[in-house]
Amino acid sequence: MLKSWKLKEAVLMSLFAVVFGIVYLLFVHVSNIWAAVIGPLAYEWMFGIWFIVSIICMYIIRKPGAAFLSETMAATIEVLIGNAVGPRLILSGVIQGLGAEAVFALTRYQHFNILVLMLAGIGSAVFSFVYGYFVSGYAALDPSFVALMFTIRVLSGAIIAGIGGKYIGDALLATGSLRGYAIARAKKGDVNA
């Protein structure tokens, strides 16, 4: 998978994982406080934040694995910094990353418009929900409540991760620091922008 990657792309992904690992951790704490008040529903509408790094990395690097690896690494960094959710977090990172990666793989890594990015956010949401269904025991909750949780999470994945991810990617492109990455090349030659 990594054969076609340049070293600078791998390092870029790692640094993004570090930045977003910190951001993620911040939001874990914020939502933990929330969750104490209104229960597991609190996490749902913020869930998109935790999918964003895979969307941004894929949007910039545009190579197979960018979504999956970046999300996994961000989760690993979170664990390394000393997050209390611990190694289980890496597993959920893997699953969220796979969700986004699946969508990009379906488009054969050819299209990176807003629709695909939003779908990728939804992919992460669906995958993480199925995983959460088992691990956090949603099966014990009322089905209509579970359906509500699912809907909010999918929306959050599409809006925060999909649209937000594209926004950050475009803003970064505007700073000019992304010359030499696939995103800048695609804009110039507009092959598949």
Place this chain on the structure above:
Amino acid sequence: MHDMNPSVKFIVITASMLVIAFFFNPWTPLIFWLGIILLQLTMSRTKWKLWLLFMLPFSIGAFGYLWTTIVFGAETGGAIIWSFAGIDVTEEQWARALSLAFRVMAFSTLSLLFAFTTDPVRFIMSLMQQLKLPPKLAYGVMVGYQFLPVMKDEFTQIQQAQRLRGAETKKYSWQQLLSMRRILIPMLAGAVRKAERSAFAMEARGFTGEPRSAFYHPIQIDRTDWLMSGIFLILLLTSCIGGSWLG
């Protein structure tokens, strides 16, 4: 605990979490939770004050789970134990709610056990040596990890620079959260440049990203790992069987 191979520890902990997730009685997670605390008490050098501080948000979270499960839990049969504010709590609901709450406690304790007894650099090295993580990624993560303090400095720098130019600081915390993006973009742009520079530096020093067979700091799997895995397995079995028997 501290001497255990990080990869082995990681696999054992993740596997036991997955197994526990299949049990819905309150006893299994409870027994498991107590067992883990016992393990940590006897076999690790934990700073317990810090541990309590970390556990606090999780205890609150577990409580949140407890009451939402009672209120929003699926309708189930069983005798009504007590009712409160028009909500009848049945025996089954109570057991489920307790089970979920204990599960949160057990999982967070287990995670803290890992976080408190594992050295991050050793963990990455072990991932590369035992689980065959590609070196490109492993050293990438290490570079990122080393940049952590730099990122922190940069964060304050950008913040101060913006304040100097008269960007007003927001009063409410939710507004501050929204203005995060003003800091995030310059930080990411800086990260891109740093990534490029360090990648060049690594290549210039002959790093190709090819897998290798010899390491400067070899990390091995030895007897301690087998012993600890065995203890974990026994604990897991005890809680599963004991939990089903009691429940």
